[in-house]
Amino acid sequence: xxxxxxxxxxxxxxxxxxxxxxxxxxxxxxxxxxxxxxxxxxxxxxxxxxxxxxxxxxxxxxxxx
Numbered sequence: 001x002x003x004x005x006x007x008x009x010x011x012x013x014x015x016x017x018x019x020x021x022x023x024x025x026x027x028x029x030x031x032x033x034x035x036x037x038x039x040x041x042x043x044x045x046x047x048x049x050x051x052x053x054x055x056x057x058x059x060x061x062x063x064x065x
Contacts, residue, residue: 011061018058025051 025047032040032047 015058015061018054018061022051022054022058025054 028047029044029051032044035041035044
């Protein structure tokens with residue numbers, strides 16, 4: 001596949017959904033701040049882990065691997 005063919009068919013919807021998921025988890029973290037109890041802390045840790053995973057996937061996606 002040459003570059004121009006990829007550009008015509010690049011996965012725009014996938015990229016859009018990755019960005020939406022990243023924004024969703026960033027929003028969850030902002031909404032919980034400040035941390036009120038241990039359950040809030042656990043949620044933030046889980047959201048931060050998901051956010052890290054999504055950003056890693058996005059970087060791999062952008063590198064074309």
